[in-house]
Amino acid sequence: MSSEFVKAKRLVIKVGSSLVTNQGQGLDHAALARWVGQIAELRKLGREVLLVSSGAIAEGMQRLGWKQRPVAVHELQAAAAVGQMGLIEAYESHFRKHGLITSQILLTHEDMADRKRYLNARSTLRTLLNLGVIPIINENDTVATDEIRVGDNDTLGALVTNLIEADVLVILTDQAGLFSADPRKDANATLVGEANAGDPALEKIAGGAGSAIGLGGMLTKVLAAKRAARSGAHTIIASGREDQVLMRLAQGERIGTLLRAPTQTLAARKQWLADHLQMRGKLILDAGAVNALRDQRKSLLPIGVYEVAGEFERGEVVGCCGPDGAEIARGLVNYSSTEARRILKTPSNEIEAKLGYVDEPELIHRDNLVLM
Numbered sequence: 001m002s003s004e005f006v007k008a009k010r011l012v013i014k015v016g017s018s019l020v021t022n023q024g025q026g027l028d029h030a031a032l033a034r035w036v037g038q039i040a041e042l043r044k045l046g047r048e049v050l051l052v053s054s055g056a057i058a059e060g061m062q063r064l065g066w067k068q069r070p071v072a073v074h075e076l077q078a079a080a081a082v083g084q085m086g087l088i089e090a091y092e093s094h095f096r097k098h099g100l101i102t103s104q105i106l107l108t109h110e111d112m113a114d115r116k117r118y119l120n121a122r123s124t125l126r127t128l129l130n131l132g133v134i135p136i137i138n139e140n141d142t143v144a145t146d147e148i149r150v151g152d153n154d155t156l157g158a159l160v161t162n163l164i165e166a167d168v169l170v171i172l173t174d175q176a177g178l179f180s181a182d183p184r185k186d187a188n189a190t191l192v193g194e195a196n197a198g199d200p201a202l203e204k205i206a207g208g209a210g211s212a213i214g215l216g217g218m219l220t221k222v223l224a225a226k227r228a229a230r231s232g233a234h235t236i237i238a239s240g241r242e243d244q245v246l247m248r249l250a251q252g253e254r255i256g257t258l259l260r261a262p263t264q265t266l267a268a269r270k271q272w273l274a275d276h277l278q279m280r281g282k283l284i285l286d287a288g289a290v291n292a293l294r295d296q297r298k299s300l301l302p303i304g305v306y307e308v309a310g311e312f313e314r315g316e317v318v319g320c321c322g323p324d325g326a327e328i329a330r331g332l333v334n335y336s337s338t339e340a341r342r343i344l345k346t347p348s349n350e351i352e353a354k355l356g357y358v359d360e361p362e363l364i365h366r367d368n369l370v371l372m
Contacts, residue, residue, distance in 0.1 A: 004234045005249040008167035010048040014157035018174045019240040020055035026062040033094050038246040040098035048129045052137045052157040059083030101133045106140035125164050158224035162231040169228045171221050172240030177257035197229035197259040229261035270370040281310025282319040290322045299362040302343040312337045331369030334360040
């Protein structure tokens with residue numbers, strides 16, 4: 001485990017709500033100061049660091065005197081608006097003591113799903129890193145709705161990791177790492193020291209949400225590691241309450257759980273496709289089309305599609321599902337949902353007869369398609 005962190009040049013560090021706010025009791029400035037001090041030391045070692053921090057809604061709840069996390073979207077957005085002020089102010093104050101400049105980056109899923117905005121975000125983050133600035137990143141909860149939400153900061157951390165092609169994602173939580181069972185319920189649970197990111201067995205042993213303060217549980221962390229692995233990034237899940245946890249990792253100590261990425265990574269464009277969390281629609285494929293995509297790496301032709309779900313326009317990202325409903329791929333579709341329904345089960349040379357025109361012989365070209 002130690003070598004992955006020791007060799008890493010670019011790090012994304014995610015800190016959970018329960019750590020930042022001391023289980024919802026307001027910002028834990030002593031804890032923030034410790035993490036900031038360690039990040040400052042990492043910067044001295046030549047590492048580039050991006051910080052994804054939860055805590056805005058929890059801090060807003062504390063400032064507003066709310067004891068329970070609200071359900072209504074407008075109340076959550078109000079809490080985020082209030083809490084974000086305190087969260088960024090606290091980080092900026094602590095980093096300034098170390099002579100480091102910070103920046104605030106607020107993202108939604110739309111920023112990641114739109115190719116132009118995605119590239120703009122990547123360019124901005126890379127520029128900030130080149131300037132020696134510490135980006136502090138959070139979801140833009142003040143405007144986010146279900147349609148544009150990332151959902152949790154574990155996932156956001158993985159998306160940012162892929163966005164700027166970081167080497168390691170570190171998820172600091174209130175647990176020691178990933179266990180074989182929930183250690184709060186099973187005394188025989190053992191720490192998983194190392195595993196392969198994306199191993200289906202990990203999702204089976206990961207539990208639900210960890211606290212009433214944050215949305216993320218161990219499952220979101222396992223899934224985040226799986227997502228980060230697509231760009232070749234390893235993930236470390238460790239306790240943020242461990243003394244000098246980041247510096248000890250940098251010195252090669254084994255702490256928490258390492259989820260290793262495979263050696264093969266996706267190209268940048270296909271990584272962007274894979275990182276879409278929400279899609280406009282789905283194409284249901286027959287067994288022959290599934291085989292053509294999965295085993296032969298071919299384009300998706302309309303003759304292999306027998307059902308269209310949802311409404312979408314040409315150029316939007318859609319999922320490709322097998323007969324059992326499982327998603328096997330996703331890509332940029334060449335025809336709208338209305339057009340796609342008219343050319344279902346149609347050979348490519350008959351598209352013009354069905355539509356009166358033909359844009360492309362494929363529904364999705366293999367260059368615009370990524371296997372999941």
